[in-house]
Every structure is written in structure tokens, then in C-alpha cells.
Amino acid sequence: xxxxxxxxxxxxxxxxxxxxxxxxxxxxxxxxxxxxxxxxxxxxxxxxxxxxxxxxxxxxxxxxxxxxxxxxxxxxxxxxxxxxxxxxxxxxxxxxxxxxxxxxxxxxxxxxxxxxxxxxxxxxxxxxxxxxxxxxxxxxxxxxxxxxxxxxxxxxxxxxxxxxxxxxxxxxxxxxxxxxxxxxxxxxxxxxxxxx
Amino acid sequence: xxxxxxxxxxxxxxxxxxxxxxxxxxxxxxxxxxxxxxxxxxxxxxxxxxxxxxxxxxxxxxxxxxxxxxxxxxxxxxxxxxxxxxxxxxxxxxxxxxxxxxxxxxxxxxxxxxxxxxxxxxxxxxxxxxxxxxxxxxxxxxxxxxxxxxxxxxxxxxxxxxxxxxxxxxxxxxxxxxxxxxxxxxxxxxxxxxxx
Numbered sequence: 001x002x003x004x005x006x007x008x009x010x011x012x013x014x015x016x017x018x019x020x021x022x023x024x025x026x027x028x029x030x031x032x033x034x035x036x037x038x039x040x041x042x043x044x045x046x047x048x049x050x051x052x053x054x055x056x057x058x059x060x061x062x063x064x065x066x067x068x069x070x071x072x073x074x075x076x077x078x079x080x081x082x083x084x085x086x087x088x089x090x091x092x093x094x095x096x097x098x099x100x101x102x103x104x105x106x107x108x109x110x111x112x113x114x115x116x117x118x119x120x121x122x123x124x125x126x127x128x129x130x131x132x133x134x135x136x137x138x139x140x141x142x143x144x145x146x147x148x149x150x151x152x153x154x155x156x157x158x159x160x161x162x163x164x165x166x167x168x169x170x171x172x173x174x175x176x177x178x179x180x181x182x183x184x185x186x187x188x189x190x191x192x193x194x195x196x
Numbered sequence: 197x198x199x200x201x202x203x204x205x206x207x208x209x210x211x212x213x214x215x216x217x218x219x220x221x222x223x224x225x226x227x228x229x230x231x232x233x234x235x236x237x238x239x240x241x242x243x244x245x246x247x248x249x250x251x252x253x254x255x256x257x258x259x260x261x262x263x264x265x266x267x268x269x270x271x272x273x274x275x276x277x278x279x280x281x282x283x284x285x286x287x288x289x290x291x292x293x294x295x296x297x298x299x300x301x302x303x304x305x306x307x308x309x310x311x312x313x314x315x316x317x318x319x320x321x322x323x324x325x326x327x328x329x330x331x332x333x334x335x336x337x338x339x340x341x342x343x344x345x346x347x348x349x350x351x352x353x354x355x356x357x358x359x360x361x362x363x364x365x366x367x368x369x370x371x372x373x374x375x376x377x378x379x380x381x382x383x384x385x386x387x388x389x390x391x392x
Contacts, residue, residue, distance in 0.1 A: 157377035160364050164378070167367075168360035181353035182360070189385025 020057045023047045028068045031113045032106030038113065040064065065114040066125045072107055073128035076100065080135035090148020093139045094187055097162060100136075101183060104166035133159055150192045161186055216253045219243045224264045227309045228302030234309065236260065261310040262321045268303055269324035272296065276331035286344020289335045290383055293358060296332075297379060300362035329355055346388045357382055 026047040031038050040061050044051045058064035079096070086092035114125065133155075140158055143149040165186060169179045222243040227234050236257050240247045254260035275292070282288035310321065329351075336354055339345040361382060365375045 153377070153381060156374045157381060160370055160374055160378045161361075161381060164360035164364035165357075167363055168356050171363075174356055178352045178356055181349070182356045185349060185353060185357060185385035186382060187385070189381040189383070 016057075019047075019049055019053060023049065023054055023057055023064070024068055024071055027064055028072065028106070028110070031065060031068060031110045034109035034113070038109075060117070062114060062117040062119040065110060065117055066119055066123055069107070069110055069114060069125035070128040072110070073125065073132045076103070077128070077132045077135045080132065080139055084135075084138055084142060088148075089139070089142035089146040093143035093149060094190075096136070096139055097187075098183055100162060101166050101169050101179065105170035108167065108170045136162070147192055149190050153190060158190070212253075215243070215245055215249060219245065219250055219253060219260070220264055220267055223260055224268065224302070224306070227261060227264060227306045230305035230309070234305075256313070258310060258313040258315040261306060261313055262315055262319055265303070265306055265310060265321040266324040268306070269321065269328045272299070273324070273328045273331045276328065276335055280331075280334055280338060284344075285335070285338035285342040289339035289345060290386075292332070292335055293383075294379055296358060297362045297365050297375065301366035304363065304366045332358070343388055345386050349386060354386070 023043060027043045030043050030046065040054055041051060043064070044054045047054070054064065058067060079099075083092040083096055111125075119125070136159065137155045140149060140153075140155060144151050144153075165179075165182060168174060168182070174182070219239060223239045226239050226242065236250055237247060239260070240250045243250070250260065254263060275295075279288040279292055307321075315321070332355065333351045336345060336349075336351060340347050340349075361375075361378060364370060364378070370378070
């Protein structure tokens, strides 16, 4: 056992928090890449802790994956909320849309690993995902008020397009250039009608 | 054994063709719905033939699923090619795009069943899929020449959007209204720039 795991009670609590964070960060990277080698054992190895420590923090693989997804959704939601104060709401909305699509591959790999591990659809990750959706809705409204997005589109179809292009970018391993050209078509469709 | 399977040699050949067609049609329906009950046994039962007859025509489940996909892609390609003679190339292109998205759920369920059954990515279905892609490319060019689609978009990003919106419509079980509003945004993005 390492020193970390045998220290006194106060350092132990601090170390436990540090361990938890490190495990989460490593798990996000390992499961975000997907593939055969993505396992709880690999996470323990790269986080430099025993497998027992991983399971003390996250009793099941599904619990670990759910915590990773929650962390990722929460971080994206916070980024979206920060952009609500942007001086250019149109650039904020379209920029964040692109960011989400570029970020999608890892998130989808983690979500698929969670499903495989028997995670459920209605847990904390689903709530965190709803939080992100709401933040995107707020960004959309700001962009519409600034006349950067046409006023007659609503969140359901915009979010459907966001999910669609994210999945396309992640699954089809689109070249960045094709992805950007695909998003350019969508963004043009979202722009207010030009001309008289 | 039924009469069909014990008839003389000429009727037998004719019946064999009929059986093959009926098995394919039933399999398209059964596997297109997906779900737990989708099996070769279910296909045999609904096609009113013995399981041995199914396997005589299609030695493996993967072979059956691949034949179903080829049939479906070929039919869609033929529909696209027929539309190359349409008097309104813009309506033909956008109408066929919508048709493919509406048709996607069954196709994706069959393709996923094929992957699960160990089918490969480079077989006849992949070639048939390429044929459909080429036909869509021809429809796109016609629509561009008729100035119904902006001239600066190319097939890779248009096909990426087609696949993306198809998957979104199939997986997220989008309401038809949201799907139509999503496609309206994409189609507006594909339209030639308005204004001066």
C-alpha cells in the first residue's frame, strides 16, 4: 500500500479527494478514447492507484463512467453559461455549437461505454445532459435576440441538428474540413434570411 | 414438407425464386423493425417456409441481412436514378433527401443487425451503398445546375448531413414535426444565397 493510503485522517481525506479527481480525469481520457484497452484496470494503472481505491470511490464501472459523464456535461454547461455574458451572442452560439461537435467523439465513446456497463438512462448523467441542453437553449435565445439566428427556429430542432452533426463527426470520423463545411451549411440555414 | 418444396424441377425453380423473394421481403420487415424478436426463425415463420429453406437460400444470418440491405440500397438507388429525369431537379433532390431520412430507421436497424451478425463492412452491401451515394451525387449536381442548390457545396458534406440527419431521425425517435423543422434548416442552408 502506498503512503497515500496509510496517512493520518486529515491528509487521508484530502488525498481521497485528490485521488477521486485524478481517477476521474484519467477515466475521462481512457474511456474517451474508447477501444479494447479501455478498462477500470487501465484507469487504476494510469492514475497510479490500486484497483481497490478506484472501487472505493466508484463501486461499479457504471458509477465511474456516470461520474465522468456528469463532470463532462457540467463543464460544458459552465462554459455555455459563461458565454451568456459574451458581447457577441451570435459568435458565442455558433462557436459553442462547433465546440460541442468537435468535442463529441470522446463524450459519445464514454456514453456508449456506460450503456455497455449497464448504466441507466435516467441517472445523474441524464440530468447533467439536460442542464447542458438548457444552457444551449439560453445561448440560442440570446443569439436570436441579437438577430444572429433566425427567430422562427426552436430548441428541439436545433438540438436535434447538434446531436446529429456531433454523431456524424464522431462516428464517421469525418475529416475536419468536411465537418467544417457541413457545419457551414447548418449555420447558414440558421442565419436570418438575407435580402428583402 | 409443403408441396412447394416437393414439386417437379421446373416449378421447383420458379418456387425457389418466389421463396427467395418472399424471404427477403419478410426479412426486410422483421429486421427493419429491430428488437428482440427479430430472428431468422421469425422470418421463416412469417414467410411460411421451413428454417432449412431460409438457410438453403442464405447460408448465414449475415448473408440474409446483407441481401436485404443490398435490395434496399438498390431500390433507393433506382428511385434516385429515376428522379434524374424529373422536370424540377430542386424538388427532386430535396424530396429524395427527405425520403432517405424518413426511410432511415429500418435501414439502420438492418445494418446494425448485420454488424452484430458478424457481417463485414466491405461486402456487397457496401458496394450497393456506394451506388446510392453516387446517385445522390448526380441528383445534387442536377439541382446545382438548376440553381436550386448553392454551387459551392460538395457531396462529402452533403452526404455527411444526410447520414447525420438520418441517424438523428432514426435513433432519437424524433417527432415528425421536429424532423421536418430540422430538415428545413438544412435545406435553407443548402439553398443559393438570397439577396443581392
